[in-house]
Amino acid sequence: MDGRVVLLWVLTLFFWGSSPLLEKVALKAVSPLLALAVRTGVAALILVLVALLTGEVREVQELSLRNVLVLGASGLLAGVLGMFTYFSLLKTGAASKIVPLTAAYPLVTAFMALVFLKEDLSWERLLGILLTVTGLIILQKS
Known part of the structure; x- marks a missing residue:
């Protein structure tokens, strides 16, 4: 960059x-x-x-x-x-919990881009999605 x-x-x-x-x-x-x-x-x-x-x-x-x-x-x-x-x-x-949970909106964007814009799903993107979901689950339990 x-x-x-x-x-x-x-x-x-x-x-x-x-x-x-x-x-x-x-x-x-x-x-x-x-x-x-x-x-x-x-x-x-x-x-x-x-x-x-x-x-x-x-x-x-x-x-x-x-x-x-x-x-x-x-x-x-x-x-x-x-x-x-x-x-x-x-x-x-708590802001420290609410903000990261609501900042997961890129998951919705990624899914909708796959469905509506016919964007490709690479292994790297899939891994990123899975890591994000895992992070959200950990954060939710904290």
């Missing part, structure tokens, strides 16, 4: 790794729905401002209806429904 990719990876790990701590603190005082609304509202405002400032908002006219619907469905599934159920879980349990 080149330096830029490593930097992006490390930043992603930091951002995604620290965010649940903030969310857990906030969820002590508010409901999961309100927390999600505030979090998403702030993020949306920042994204709109960045899109305006960078000029990327001009590319909206190039989006097909299909792309808008697919991205909208993704936002609904992950950004609203998934985050609501995640916040609800996070409010009820």
Whole structure:
């Protein structure tokens, strides 16, 4: 991996790794729905401002209806429904246990990619899936 990719990876790990701590603190005082609304509202405002400032908002006219619907469905599934159920879980349990368990979503992605996108299943990928499942079982028993 080149330096830029490593930097992006490390930043992603930091951002995604620290965010649940903030969310857990906030969820002590508010409901999961309100927390999600505030979090998403702030993020949306920042994204709109960045899109305006960078000029990327001009590319909206190039989006097909299909792309808008697919991205909208993704936002609904992950950004609203998934985050609501995640916040609800996070409010009820230890962040150090909830976050890794919910981070097992790549298993669903791998399965669905095999079925719907007809991606290949290599021995290495199968081993990774089995190791992930094993890790989840161990974590669940801890």
